Structures are given as structure tokens and as C-alpha cells.
Amino acid sequence: MPQRPPPRAYGGGVASLLLIEDDPGIRGAVIRALTDRGHVVRSAPDAMTGLQDAVASAPDLVILDLGLPDLDGVELLRMLRAVSRVPVIVATARDEDSQVVKALDAGADDYVKKPYSAAQLDARIRAVLRRSLPDEAPRTYRVGELTVDPRSRVATSDGVELDLSPREFDLLCYLAARPGEVITKRELLAEVWRLPYGGADKTVDVHLSWLRRKLGETANEPRYLLTVRGVGIKIVEPGSSSEA
Numbered sequence: 001m002p003q004r005p006p007p008r009a010y011g012g013g014v015a016s017l018l019l020i021e022d023d024p025g026i027r028g029a030v031i032r033a034l035t036d037r038g039h040v041v042r043s044a045p046d047a048m049t050g051l052q053d054a055v056a057s058a059p060d061l062v063i064l065d066l067g068l069p070d071l072d073g074v075e076l077l078r079m080l081r082a083v084s085r086v087p088v089i090v091a092t093a094r095d096e097d098s099q100v101v102k103a104l105d106a107g108a109d110d111y112v113k114k115p116y117s118a119a120q121l122d123a124r125i126r127a128v129l130r131r132s133l134p135d136e137a138p139r140t141y142r143v144g145e146l147t148v149d150p151r152s153r154v155a156t157s158d159g160v161e162l163d164l165s166p167r168e169f170d171l172l173c174y175l176a177a178r179p180g181e182v183i184t185k186r187e188l189l190a191e192v193w194r195l196p197y198g199g200a201d202k203t204v205d206v207h208l209s210w211l212r213r214k215l216g217e218t219a220n221e222p223r224y225l226l227t228v229r230g231v232g233i234k235i236v237e238p239g240s241s242s243e244a
Contacts, residue, residue: 015129016166018059019043020050020076021091022069026114030063033118039125040166047071054080058193060166061125066092066103074099074106081107087128091116141176144237146215146224148176157215167192168211171204175225175235184232208233 017039021027024045031041042057044050047068054062062080066073077088090103093114100111109128112121141148148155150173155162164172170192175183185204193203208225217223223238 015039015060015125016057017041017061017063017125018050018054018057019063020047020054020068020073021063021065022046022067023065026065030118030121034122034125037118037122039122045069047073047076051076051079054086055083058084058167059086061129062086062088063121063125064088064090064092064108066090066094066099074102077103077106077108087132089121089124089128091121141173141179143176143179143224143235146176148173150177162214164211164214167207168214171207172211172235175233179235179237182228182232182234187232 017034019027019030019034019041021030021043022045027043027045031043034041042053042059044053047070050062050064050068064073064077068076073090073092077090080086080088087109088107089110089112090108091112091114092099092103095113103111109131110124112124139149139151141150145158146155148169153169155164155169155172162172171188174188174192185201188204189201209219212218212222212225215224217225219227224235226234226236228234
């Protein structure tokens with residue numbers, strides 16, 4: 001039995017994907033193919049379910065079919081763009097140039113025509129995600145003995161690689177890029193979860209709790225992540241502050 005290739009996207013980590021596709025056969029085949037290539041894949045069979053899922057789960061990238069049963073995919077794309085900057089690859093059987101232009105004008109980042117191979121779609125996913133990284137992003141952020149590499153999506157603490165979920169890594173990376181700066185939960189929801197109009201603070205609290213556990217700390221005994229009461233959270237070098 002062949003081994004499954006190691007997870008990678010952004011040049012090295014796992015990508016969280018949302019597939020919006022009404023055909024169950026295609027949906028199942030794409031999910032299997034992308035999962036085998038190391039991605040985490042959610043799916044939705046129609047436009048409105050997909051929109052709700054995109055807002056709630058904040059995936060790294062959306063793969064969108066245009067021929068959906070309840071709403072045209074281009075209209076869904078416009079609605080999604082009103083509330084999120086998540087990268088979108090349109091994957092559809094429509095091959096007219098006017099449809100390609102319409103989808104790109106509505107905010108698609110790339111366009112692939114059916115039938116397409118899993119290898120081609122995977123390559124486009126990785127290319128779009130690489131382009132979504134800021135050009136000015138440094139190779140590595142360092143805070144004390146903590147290192148975070150946004151390009152390879154690898155974080156280490158005291159030389160040991162941390163086992164982080166995609167969202168935990170994004171959260172740590174955003175904080176590590178701004179050492180000593182107090183970041184509000186609203187900003188984290190907007191920039192990390194891509195929810196510019198807000199969301200549940202509980203979501204941030206839960207992910208911070210998971211992240212603290214993996215960093216070997218707690219809210220009461222912090223090392224890196226200090227809560228500034230009534231304001232937000234900041235990342236600091238261990239020992240630089242015992243009370244916030």
C-alpha cells in the first residue's frame with residue numbers, strides 16, 4: 001500500500017480547504033484526492049451552506065463550483081467577498097471566456113476548468129496560497145526560544161517543533177510578528193479568522209487556550225502569551241513581565 005505524502009501547503013504546512021460542489025461524485029473524488037495530498041477538506045453541497053461554512057470555519061482556501069443548485073457561484077463569490085478575503089479557486093465546467101472574466105472580476109484568485117487532475121488542482125492551491133503570503137514576510141519570527149517560520153509553516157519552542165493546527169499556527173504567527181504589541185480579539189478575528197465584521201470572542205479564547213497548552217503554559221502561569229485585561233493579548237519573551 002503506497003504511503004500518503006506528508007502534509008504541505010504554503011510550501012510546507014497543512015491547508016484547511018472548503019469545497020463547495022453540488023455533484024456528490026465529484027465532491028467525494030476531490031475530497032479523497034486532496035486529503036491524500038495532505039490537506040484538510042470540508043465540503044458543502046450548495047451556495048448558502050458553503051457561505052455559512054466559509055464564515056464559520058474560516059478556511060485557508062475555498063474551491064468553488066459555479067453551477068450550484070440554489071445560487072449561481074459568481075453571486076456567491078460576490079457575497080463571500082463582502083465579508084472575507086479568503087482565497088478562492090473557481091472549479092467549473094463552464095469554459096466561456098466571459099464566465100472566466102466574470103468570476104475573476106467577482107474576486108476569484110484562480111480558475112480551473114473541469115475535468116481537471118488532482119495534481120493540477122493541488123498545484124494551483126499551493127500557488128494561490130504562496131501568493132497570499134505578504135512579500136515582506138521574513139523567513140522566521142523569534143521571541144525568546146520560540147521561532148515561527150511563516151513560509152514553511154513550522155514553529156518550534158526550545159528547539160522542539162510544535163504540533164499546531166492550521167488556525168493555531170496562524171494565530172501564533174500573527175502574534176509573533178508583533179512582539180510586545182497588545183492585539184485585541186476583534187483584530188484577531190478580522191486578521192486571523194478573516195471575519196472583518198466580528199465573531200465570537202469565545203473562538204479566540206479557546207484557540208489561545210489550546211495554543212498555551214502546546215507552549216507549556218497557562219493563563220495563570222504564562223510564558224509567552226500575556227493577557228492584558230480588558231484589552232487583548234500580547235506575546236513577550238519569557239521573564240519580561242509577570243503581570244499584565
